Amino acid sequence: MASMSRDLTVGKPAAVVWKFCLPLFGSIIFQQLYNIADSFVAGKFVGEDALAAVGNSYEITLIFIAFAFGCNIGCSVITSQLFGAKKYQELKTAVYTTLIASGVLCLLLMTGGLLFGDALLRMIHTPEEIFIPSRLYLNIYILGLPFVFYYNVATGIFSALGNSRTPFLFLMCSSLANIGADILFTTKLSFLFTYGVEGVAWATFLCQGVSCVLALVFVFRSFGTIRTEGRVPVFSWELLGKISLIAIPSILQQSFVSIGNILIQGIINTFGTGVIAGYSASIKLNNLVITSLTTLGNGISNFTAQNMGAGKLPRVKEGFRAGLRLVWILCLPLALLYFFGGKYLVYIFLDAPSEAALDTGVTLLRIVSPFYFVVSAKLVADGVLRGAEKMKEFMLATFTDLALRVILARLLSLTALGSAGIWLAWPIGWSIATVMSLLFYRKGEWNRRA
Secondary structure (H helix, E strand, O other): OOOOOOOOOOOOOHHHHHHHHHHHHHHHHHHHHHHHHHHHHHHHHOHHHHHHHHOOOHHHHHHHHHHHHHHHHHHHHHHHHHHHHHOHHHHHHHHHHHHHHHHHHHHHHHHHHHHHHHHHHHHOOOOHHHHHHHHHHHHHHHOOOHHHHHHHHHHHHHOOOOOHHHHHHHHHHHHHHHHHHHHHOOOOHHHHOOOOOHHHHHHHHHHHHHHHHHEEEEHHHHOOOOOOOOOOOOOOOOHHHHHHHHHHHHHHHHHHHHHHHHHHHHHHHHHOOOHHHHHHHHHHHHHHHHHHHHHHHHHHHHHHHHHHOOOOOOOHHHHHHHHHHHHHHHHHHHHHHHHHHHHHHHHHHHHHHHHHHHHHHHHHHHHHHHHHHHHHHHHHHHHHHHHHOHHHHHHHHHHHHHHHHHHHHHHHOOOOOOOOHHHHHHHHHHHHHHHHHHHHHHOOOOHOOO
């Protein structure tokens, strides 16, 4: 069992957190390469309209990712607690229950997405010139949802068992393959598709499918190393309830964030295709950082959950401090790169960007990047709150951030600031929500016992 899992309740907390979280950081970097590769290839090999179409559809795909993420974190936190408490039979049942429930949820989402995709694209004021390619990209993405769901559940299981290295290796290989497949499908095989974004979407579909299947195979292999006695139930309503208590707030949080992003995308779309393309490029870079930091927060959730399950509360506080040091070290080079090198990063996606696209991309990155140090503290504190099942506090801080960003984006975009006003909403929302999350963290029982 040692090779496929890791007990996070023993060893020096700082060393344990870093050793566990760094592969998670690498994993999410490669996972984000899927989306960045799509934008890169669409912008470089097809054109600015194609980049705008991919970016436009991306905001809607985040709703589906929110549900997959909820299944991931719900399964991960509960199985982490069971692993820390050495309740291996319940752990296996929790995993099987998650796989069954995730399949049902995924089927419902696919049906809804295929039926109402047009309405969603209309709702965000998708320009007519990119409507058809946006819809094609979205449809193909929806067909690949089972891969997205089950891959997320698999990585949640690995994380719960303290194994962050295996999913990292899967993602590294599949993401690099996705870049090659994107280019192949939009150049040599472009004759197969009416629109270039179709090739980008099918390449991603193929590579996500391979990584999902491999991850599930290794999950069941790892289960074979965990010894249990007697028949293991494949479904439990009680465990589904416990998983849901973590998953549903996480799904709601991520869904509302996605809905907020869609509303913001609707505001952005009123500024024209150039601003949409610039935003599509820079928001992928921004999301690379935020999603990476969120994943590190998920690692802190696993660390917290295992130690809460084992009754080792003082280690939770030490894990928070180690996580905070880790995210700040990682934020420094990224913030500097985005602030000073934004112009060159936009050129990664567009060979000859319009003035509006270039100005949009550079301005957004310069406004948000200094505040990565702020939002990273929130995400680490959120990780502790989730791992300790303090979902009410976690959701309150997150919804405050979201509401502020949507309201301020609308109000500030109507001022002389124009589209730049939209980007200013991010640091304001982050700052207020971070204060809230840190206050909730300080009230935790780990601070009273440490």
